[in-house]
Amino acid sequence: MAKRVYQVWKGSNKFLFGGRLIFGPDARSLLVTISLIVVPVVIFCVFVARHLLHRFAAYDAGYAILIVAIAFTIYVLVLLLLTSSRDPGIIPRNSHPPEEEFTYDTSAQSPWGGTRPTPSLQFPRSKEVIVNGMPVKIKYCDTCMLYRPPRCSHCSICNNCVERFDHHCPWVGQCIGLRNYRYFFFFVSSSTLLCIYVFSMCALYIKFLMDEDYPTVWKAMRHSPASVVLMIYCFVSLWFVGGLTGFHSYLISTNQTTYENFRYRADNRPNVYNRGCVNNFLEVFCTKVKPSRNKFRALVQEEQPVPPPMVRSREPESESPSEPRSKVEDDLEIGGELLKISRRRDSTEIDEELGGRSSNGMHNEAELASGLEMQHPSSRPDERDASWGRRSGSWEISPDNLAKNAN
Ligand SMILES: [Zn+2]
Numbered sequence: 379m380a381k382r383v384y385q386v387w388k389g390s391n392k393f394l395f396g397g398r399l400i401f402g403p404d405a406r407s408l409l410v411t412i413s414l415i416v417v418p419v420v421i422f423c424v425f426v427a428r429h430l431l432h433r434f435a436a437y438d439a440g441y442a443i444l445i446v447a448i449a450f451t452i453y454v455l456v457l458l459l460l461t462s463s464r465d466p467g468i469i470p471r472n473s474h475p476p477e478e479e480f481t482y483d484t485s486a487q488s489p490w491g492g493t494r495p496t497p498s499l500q501f502p503r504s505k506e507v508i509v510n511g512m513p514v515k516i517k518y519c520d521t522c523m524l525y526r527p528p529r530c531s532h533c534s535i536c537n538n539c540v541e542r543f544d545h546h547c548p549w550v551g552q553c554i555g556l557r558n559y560r561y562f563f564f565f566v567s568s569s570t571l572l573c574i575y576v577f578s579m580c581a582l583y584i585k586f587l588m589d590e591d592y593p594t595v596w597k598a599m600r601h602s603p604a605s606v607v608l609m610i611y612c613f614v615s616l617w618f619v620g621g622l623t624g625f626h627s628y629l630i631s632t633n634q635t636t637y638e639n640f641r642y643r644a645d646n647r648p649n650v651y652n653r654g655c656v657n658n659f660l661e662v663f664c665t666k667v668k669p670s671r672n673k674f675r676a677l678v679q680e681e682q683p684v685p686p687p688m689v690r691s692r693e694p695e696s697e698s699p700s701e702p703r704s705k706v707e708d709d710l711e712i713g714g715e716l717l718k719i720s721r722r723r724d725s726t727e728i729d730e731e732l733g734g735r736s737s738n739g740m741h742n743e744a745e746l747a748s749g750l751e752m753q754h755p756s757s758r759p760d761e762r763d764a765s766w767g768r769r770s771g772s773w774e775i776s777p778d779n780l781a782k783n784a785n
């Protein structure tokens with residue numbers, strides 16, 4: 379039976395309801411976040427708001443306090459779900475490197491140090507594009523096999539390239555990117571207001587108690603410990619969500635992402651996206667949310683096997699320090715992809731090359747890759763069928779192998 383896109387998804391995401399909702403791999407933390415909101419509000423409703431119900435006899439304002447608290451909490455939770463359960467702006471992966479970027483390079487030496495030059499295809503690891511009249515360097519993503527558009531970055535937790543990547547939020551359990559940034563901001567700012575609201579109402583209740591039977595603030599607090607606990611909790615939370623609201627207000631006003639803010643400060647780079655405070659706010663809040671580029675529920679199209687591409691990087695990629703994803707991992711992954719393709723095409727040839735190492739089919743890809751690598755020094759170049767040379771973050775397949783595969 380044909381599978382759906384979300385069932386063969388290569389990122390680390392989790393899906394719910396048959397691919398209708400997409401979460402990050404750490405979606406469980408969402409339950410913690412929800413309980414950090416819901417539990418205090420329930421305590422507030424039961425131990426504080428309930429006692430305020432009849433304090434404003436004239437206008438039924440006491441009921442309004444309770445209703446506002448519940449309605450506002452629901453609003454915050456909806457924003458939280460809108461942030462965490464939808465595509466943040468994932469760019470679909472390519473199944474093979476961009477062929478239009480390949481150039482044929484005959485000057486390269488063979489990886490095993492032989493004299494015969496190995497013609498190989500290569501493509502640049504980074505390119506320059508012009509944004510608002512300024513050159514911006516974009517990088518090639520080995521995992522997604524694409525050139526990341528400006529402001530796009532690869533989330534190491536979700537293992538996807540995300541447009542206008544801001545950060546991966548562990549509280550929300552999702553990347554914050556182009557498609558959910560505004561909901562994230564509304565969520566954080568609304569949480570701040572909820573904190574202020576609960577704090578104020580608790581203080582009001584203490585004030586009412588002092589006006590009645592408890593003349594000092596200490597006596598009033600001892601009568602309602604729930605109010606005290608809630609006020610402390612809201613005060614501490616306020617530093618967190620209030621600080622985030624302030625920080626993101628600043629980022630929006632200057633049209634930066636969190637990621638860029640850290641990078642720009644480190645690299646002393648100019649911000650090419652700043653279009654003036656008002657326009658920056660309009661860009662975030664008053665533009666249409668771009669439709670998702672992924673159809674998670676669509677049926678997977680059977681792809682024709684493509685010949686393994688001959689890939690060699692022109693320059694070693696300098697990964698940013700803020701991307702903990704290790705180079706080796708990438709290489710293994712590409713190697714794995716190439717191996718998979720080649721295995722599909724002609725598994726017996728590779729088996730011969732490996733001296734039957736993988737004949738039982740039980741070896742994993744890393745093992746295969748290391749097996750291939752170990753063969754290099756001993757094998758004679760002339761008789762090679764398949765050779766993957768791992769050098770400076772690149773994979774190379776000799777043309778002989780390609781020719782043979784093409785048969
Ligand atoms: Zn990527």
Ligand SMILES: [Zn+2]
Nearest residue numbers: 533536546553
């Ligand atoms: Zn992420």
